[in-house]
Amino acid sequence: MLTQRPLKREVFDCQLLREYLLKKYPHCCLCNVKEPSLLVASHIKPWSVSDKIEKLDIDNGFLLCPNHDQLFDQGWISFDDTGKILISEGLSQADRCFTNVSENMKIHFPLTAGNRVYLKYHRENIFK
Numbered sequence: 752m753l754t755q756r757p758l759k760r761e762v763f764d765c766q767l768l769r770e771y772l773l774k775k776y777p778h779c780c781l782c783n784v785k786e787p788s789l790l791v792a793s794h795i796k797p798w799s800v801s802d803k804i805e806k807l808d809i810d811n812g813f814l815l816c817p818n819h820d821q822l823f824d825q826g827w828i829s830f831d832d833t834g835k836i837l838i839s840e841g842l843s844q845a846d847r848c849f850t851n852v853s854e855n856m857k858i859h860f861p862l863t864a865g866n867r868v869y870l871k872y873h874r875e876n877i878f879k
Contacts, residue, residue, distance in 0.1 A: 764806050768792045769814075771807075776814040780858045781836070782851055784816040791820040795869035797877065810865025813858070818850045827852075829878040832867050834858030839879040 769792035778785040793815045798806055805811050815823060822828045822842075829837045836856040838847065847853065862870070 765792065765798070768794075768807055768809070768812055771809045772812050772814040775809060776860060778814070778859075779816040779819060780813045780860060781819045781856055782816055783859070789816055790814050791817055793820045793823055795866065796872045797824070805869075808865065808869075810863050811869045819852070822850055822852060823873075824877075826873075826877040826879040829874050830858055830862075830870055831874075832862065832870065834860075834862050837874070837878060841879050 769790075772792045773787060773790065779790060784790065791814070793813050794801065794806070795811050795813065796805055801811065813823070819828070827839045827842045831837060834857045836852065836854070838852055838854065842852070
């Protein structure tokens with residue numbers, strides 16, 4: 752018989768990172784959505800492959816609206832070391848329009864050295 756391990760710690764860790772990011776960023780890092788209930792703590796290096804320190808590292812996260820969180824999580828978008836958006840060639844023009852991504856977008860806040868390390872991982876392992 753398989754047993755599931757408790758998720759309480761994982762949920763707490765995700766909520767804690769979200770609280771950190773809400774204090775750091777007043778809106779979606781990409782599109783300015785400000786309503787906190789619409790903002791997601793998005794790991795740069797995915798939670799599933801992060802160690803316990805990386806999971807709570809504020810440099811391993813951006814605050815994103817749901818559309819941009821899903822695009823980022825699934826590798827449809829990433830960012831260069833200046834914060835400029837990279838959009839997968841596989842994302843159609845229609846989907847770019849409907850999900851509000853364009854070539855001239857960038858992260859609205861200065862990137863840290865830590866952000867750049869995690870973004871390198873994201874570009875090399877997640878970005879399509």
